[in-house]
Amino acid sequence: MTPITEVEGRRLPLSNLEKVIHPATGTTKGEILHYYATVAPCLLPHLRGRPLSFLRYPDGPDGQLFFTKNPPPGTPSWVKTVSVPRSEEKDARQVLVEDLPSLMWAANLVxxxxxxxxTADAPALADRLVLDLDPGPPATVVECCRVALRLRERLAADGLEAYAKTSGSKGLHLYVPLEPAPSERVQAYAKQLAVEAEAELPALVVHRMTKALRPGKVFVDHSQNNAAKTTAAPYTLRARREPAASAPVTWEEVEACGDPGLLAFGLTDMAPRIQDHGDLLAPLLDPDRAGRLP
Incomplete structure (x- = not known):
């Protein structure tokens, strides 16, 4: 029998709690649910108002992975959904996760x-810019940190403040809070930054996705500013053999990173980090921190 848990007045069937999802550490689905309940105060503000896409991995990272934007079958009636513009569908809808019951329902899907x-109330009007720094082996997050520091300087020259988090995979994400601007304009500016970085650091940076160009370099992916694209949210766990988290980091940590292991954070690391630092990406949520594109 599937156990029923009540979360803030909502009844949730939580299934297969002992199932191992991350085989490298033996992490179970129940431990994943506990993780999301613990980080919810920091995670939920970064999800609120944003139509979600899910990468589902119910049988772990070695099982089937599938990406979905539509509300999954069986979505409870109390989970909010919102109409979103999508070229291939007229009346497309996506899930909003804005409270703890909705978060736990979604986390139960793995x-x-x-x-x-x-945000859903202003489609294709970006309130932040993101640069995804993806290292091509043998480059690692150490090289990403070097690129991130240079991009931070370049953004500051335009009056923009950057914040960093690990991708939860191999690289780094840089975020910049913005006064809302058309996604096309934000993407064009992000591409300009990537092209400039490659011109300045040709041995270290590439701005094109072509795999043949990427070994030993950091791909500065500007495409996630496209209105149709998405980025792994802060604090989300990733579909990897170990339960790696997309973790906000300080610029001091970025500057000091000489070993890839220094910026690798897992499920058990996040509660102590939040206790020590709070939400390092909270400035993204502060309208007074938003910068204006040049």
Whole structure:
């Protein structure tokens, strides 16, 4: 029998709690649910108002992975959904996760949480810019940190403040809070930054996705500013053999990173980090921190 748990007045069937999802550490689905309940105060503000896409991995990272934007079958009536513009569908809808019951319902599906750079009430009007720094082996997050520091300087020259988090995979994400601007304009500016970085650091940076160009370099992916694209949300766990988290980091940690292991954070690391630092990405939620594109 599937156990029923009540979360803030909502009854949730939580299934297969002892099932191992992350085989490298033996992490169970129940431990994943506990993780999301613990980080919810920091995670939920970054999801609120943003139509979610899910990368589902119910049988772990070695099982079937599938990406979905539509509300999954069986979505409870009390889980909010919102109409979103999508070229291939007229009346497309996506899930909003804005409270703890909705978060626990989604986490029970075993998902990565992915968000666009805009909110549901202003589609394709980005309120943040993101640069995804992806290292091509043998480059690692150490090289990503070097690139991140240079991009931070470049953004500051335009009056923009950057914040960093690990991708939860191999690289780093840089976020910049913005006064809302059309996604096309934000993407064009992000591409300009990537092209400039490659011109300045040709041995370290590439701005094109072509795999043949990427070994030993950091791909500065600007495409996630496209209104149709999404980025792994802060604090989400990733579909990897170990339960790696997309963790906000300080610039001091970025500057000091000489070993890839220094910026690798898992499920058990996040509660102590939140206790020590709070939400390092809270400035993204503060309208007074938003910068204006040049």
């Amino acid at each position: 998902v990565e949480f992915h968000t666009p750079q805009w």
